[in-house]
Amino acid sequence: MATSDKSIVVGVDGSEDSVRAAVWAVAEADLRSAPLRLVIVNDDPARADYAEKAVQKAAAKCRAQAPHVDVDTEIVPGHPVEQLLRHSAKAQLVVLGARGHGGFTDALLGGVSSAVATHGACPVVVVRKGVPTTVGPVVVGVDGSECSLAALRFAFEEAAGRGAELVAMQVWHEEGLLAVPLTPDDRERVQREIERSLTELMASLRAEFLKVRTREVAQHGHPVAALTDAGRDAQLLVVGHRGRGGFDGLFLGSVAAGALHHAPCPIAVIRGTKT
Secondary structure, three states: OOOOOOOEEEEOOOOHHHHHHHHHHHHHHHHHOOOEEEEEEOOOHHHHHHHHHHHHHHHHHHHHHOOOOOEEEEEEOOOHHHHHHHHHOOOOEEEEEOOOOOOOOOOOOOHHHHHHHHHOOOOEEEEOOOOOOOOOOEEEEOOOOHHHHHHHHHHHHHHHHHOOOEEEEEEEOOOOOOOOOOOHHHHHHHHHHHHHHHHHHHHHHHHHOOOOOEEEEEEEOOHHHHHHHHHOOOOEEEEEOOOOOOOOOOOOOHHHHHHHHHOOOOEEEEOOOOO
């Protein structure tokens, strides 16, 4: 896994989800030989003492888990989304909990996590409720778009650093509510074409990451459901910010948004080279 002087940034707020994200992030920082920065945004002077205690509690857990990782803390005023987006411009990775304080249910993604995943300048990982596993494959969804190609490279790097298998999934279905179902012959033809395309997408990166064990899965179905199901046994799920036919970053693509809401494991959202 490539190393960088840039920090891994974690947004914390004292919630258990944010502490869980920080613990995941320090393990990632260890893999990348990267510094870790814990950021808490506080615009209420009356909560200054709480903010200090919250960020130091998270830092103490991180230092206990990985004593040799450089962990620093920062308390900044302002709006959480704006500040985390500002930090993302100088970070190699931003890590967030799925929900912070003030959330309604675990079924809905926190507004801060969703907004930063949508607009962040670097890859964003959201760590959902539950203990993240360190076994199982890295799973990545691909569709040939620029974002999914960037996601595929990120996934190869993660699999290489973790010594994990990489599972690349291309899930296809007839587009549109009024799409005419394919005949069995046509479905078989499309399936073969998807398999061929996936193999071609994987070829150059497989040659670059020779030690990474890979598996290709091309299947008919709904991408969100298939990726979510694959994520049950994964240590990380990787998706592109937007697939084919996007809106230039104004919104998350439907697959990325759906996976963020339902993935049972940590999920990384990756932008293409153009932001």
